[in-house]
Amino acid sequence: GAPASLRVISSTGEASNAEDYRWLMESTGVPVIEYCGGTEIGGGYVTATVVEPAVPARFTTPTLGLDFVLLDEDGMSGDTGEVFLVPPSIGLSTELLNRDHHRIYYDGVPAWSRQLRRHGDQMRRDGSGRYQALGRVDDTMNLGGIKVSSADLESALSVVDGIGEVAAIGSPPPGGGPERLVLFVVPDPAVEVTTEEVLTKAQSAIRVRLNPLFKVHDVVFVGSLPRTASQKVMRRTLRAEYDR
Template sequence: VDTWWQTETGGIMISPIPYSTPAIPTFATLPLPGIQPALMDEEGNEIKGNQVDGRLCIKFPWPSMARTIWGNHQRYKDTYFSAFKNMYFTGDGALRDSVGYYRITGRVDDVVIVSGHNLGTAPIEDAINEHPAVAESAIVGYPHEVKGNALYGYVILKETGESRNQDNLRKEINQLISDRIGPIAKLDKIQFTNGLPKTRSGKIMRRILRKIASNDTSNLGDTSTLLNPEVVQEVMDNVIK
């Protein structure tokens, strides 16, 4: 199943109920009982109906929600409750399909503007991960002289893909993206890697990947707390210039 939750929510918020909710790959489906999600537009208006997308908020409290940030309650209010009045803003974008199922499209700040097009990284990663040779992927933007930004892909291959011709794999991955999303979303650079830098809770550290893709490695921040800090050097050593 695909589920949606955050550390701050204290538990799963949107998820299929086993043996009850018909599941669709990449969709977290429906909110659990008592959870009231809302999709908001940039002007702060709730977007009603189905077949819509917007910024994912929660409009009513739930028992396990974070209630403050230790020693800095104002930061808690500014981070989660300042973007939309009386709403908990998750920082994520989402779409709601024709039957009301929710699909998380990625962090709002993980949208990359390529040649004037707003591209969410999550749908592109979903498309890449459909390739039978791909185990996992992460997409970030990097500065481009013509497009403004271009897309850089970090891809972990399954064992069946490691023996494949890498140039052919790159072409197949971009063709898959073109078929699923459109040619504008194709990657300019694809780096095959054995791992991705992750936090101890399994979250990919895209901040680090963005800096590496942009050849800005002078200040990556503290990497010692990562689950696999040794991966950072490996990614840097094999970055595509």
């Protein structure tokens, strides 16, 4: 059990795994409060709270003083889409070091009743109104005509024996064509496996837990996954490395 002084656990930085957090809450008896934001907004834009039931890997409300909308590729609001912030809000950046602030956050943003600001996260709102992080928009891939997020794939692979950490990317074949599913895997040091064995197990897990149409093209073993200072997995770096 948890020490008596432990009242709450906070989590941020990367799309979380519901099974991991369910285990953590059951083991400690305290809620895991999800919190998602960014350095450039001075904090978070969506969070869970201590006054609502804790649901693993879910947020319950926009943070105080900031609102957002979810827009699909056609700029229509819905229950799944890219996060666009609704300014103004204390903490929003006004410039970027060595980059064009307006181009990054405002160019090409869909027209709305108010000026929106691009954030880049992808979220899903479930039937109860709670939010689930699906990773970054550039972490979404198209497999066989079906769009799927890296977060969904990595969640399905969390049960695979021999996988310590995993990052899923979509990689086009040389010359273009449908994206191929590539897995960068940090092997579990307690389990001795080959890339072929992990590929077979991963394919089985995806078939059962996600979609039988998704095929694993390749498995690459790595010593660690590249991360930002805030511990977000840099899938774009992995994609560039694989496509070289």
